[in-house]
Amino acid sequence: METSARLLRLLSLLQAHREWSGADLADRLGVTARTVRRDVDRLRELGYPVNASPGTGGGYQLGAGAELPPLLLDDDEAVAVAVGLRTAAGQGIEGIGETSVRALSKLEQVLPSRLRRRVGALNAFTVPMLRGPQPNAVDPGVLTELANLCRDAERLRFEYSDHGGAASRRTVEPHRLVCSERRWYLVAWDLDRDDWRTFRVDRITPKPPHGPRFAPRTPPAEDLAAYVSRGVSTRAYASHAVVRLLVPKERAAERISPSAGVLEAEGPDSCVLRTGASSLDVMVIHVMMTGFDFEVLEPAELTEAIRTAHDRLARSLARSSARAAKSAPRTPDGAGRTPGTRSGSGAGS
Template sequence: MPKTSARLLALLSLLQTRRDWSGTVLADRLGISLRTVRRDVERLRELGYPIAAVKGPDGGYRLGAGTELPPLLFDDEQAVALTVALRIVATTPGNGLAEPAERALNTIRQVMPSRLRHRIDALRVTAVERPVTRPAAPVDGDALLSISAAVHAREILRFDYGGEATDKPPRRVEPHHVVTWDGRWYLIAWDLDRDDWRTFRADRITPRTPNGPRFTPRVLPGGDVATFVTGTFRGGSGDAPGDWPCQGTVILDLPAATVALYTRDGLVEEIGPHRCRLTLGSWSWTGLAAAVARYDADIDVVGPGELTDAFAHLARRFTRTAAGHGITSPTS
């Protein structure tokens, strides 16, 4: 019969592989008696493992969740996968979890057998992102976990958003994804009060409790989060025509070389020393008009008519704002 310590580890390893085990099968797999199985289960319980008894002809056992974190047992592949995940978190800026991830890495490495430690030490993970123009604001780890929990549970998230008046009611959104872009963390969500998709900086979110009711997730424009996020932040038309549902062309009173410096995906064509033609795309006509307006130059719309209408819509919205009457939700 194997030593008690080795037997306990073998029993724990089996309990982790599936939900329920009968006492007879465990005894069979370990080559011990039912009485020894019962005694070893009690030893594991004393160490903090929440093992529940399952009713049956010869009894059974189930490893469940407890109130405290007991020692964990990983096989080689799990240990490597966990280390890779922790290294990614530890090297991703602004997530509020880099320091705890680094400590967890050190803890795991200390107890690894040498064969695994050599593999892990040979692994180097570097988070590569496009250069940022300013340092990312740190995100509170608890807030990030609360946001992610609401995404996972599909529960309406209520939160205060930095920069807004403190007497305003909280934002109410259907959280869809937590993403990183350009050194920052963002929440992609359907804004229930504005009836549209919105992107919120995670470092400006202060969650309120409790969350709201569960919801059925909506389909992101473009069908997947990567396409949506790329479109939201780049505001470009992609490499091929028709990548975006809304695509238009304008003439800007700026040199093509200047516009090209700030256009990552759009098509810029020189038509004179101080004028250029810009073709750009977005998920909405209003969003496209706003993307073009950021160039801070006189604009002539080449087409289509929907883009002209979007500029008119923005003009009315900005006029209301300048007059101090606030902004109403767009109806077009």
């Protein structure tokens, strides 16, 4: 049982990283380098294609073999799993998108070529019927390529199109993929700008060859999901605001996505929304569209913009009411009663 558990641990390490030195594997497993070599031979006997390169810079790498390794899956099941993972990754299904990319990266690493062709054909000639248009669809192949580069700490070269359609060449050190609803983002260190940047994956076109390898840097934030949310909902805009919503955070989160603002719990009956917009006038509409009562915390200029909008709306309502009164049907004497009668008295009084 100890040997079996160690083999499973060794296989997991080989799947999680592109290449390991014998010394690193021995240290992780708590055994000698000789035991590592014997365990690698056992994996090969079981059908796992483990490549070894000699020398001081050499190591072990899990490769793709002529046959599918014994994963307790037959060919049809392996294809079904790969297609399902690609679909989940490409459609951004809540809660499983990032996990699907990691699992697909491991599976495609060992799929034999004949199964890769079947998976590719199914994806190329399958048209999904979605609930709505997908203007920002991401190629699952690009996702898995980026995930592999993040895993292996290899530099990425790509062409990037900004929101205006202008293209530029970038060289980055990729760190993590972040999924928000149906949109994917890459958090990476931009070598040309010497700073952390967030890139929309649907605007990335990889330009191999990639590399060399790099030493991973300390990420820009511990919570990368919140970091990306702040970037796409606040920092990317000219006008910023902080408002208190008079509802619990859980209820606000049902209507406000991470790409629209960052929510912070404040108490049982309120929360704080940090958000951005192209202008204060647009910010007024953005906050109103949340559908919740609110209080502006900052900036003071937003309160003035709301007051201006309030006065404009009040004038509009007054004009609409006056117009409705003029067009309403009237009684013969204009007072709601016929001539010859007086309000409050009978006909014989």
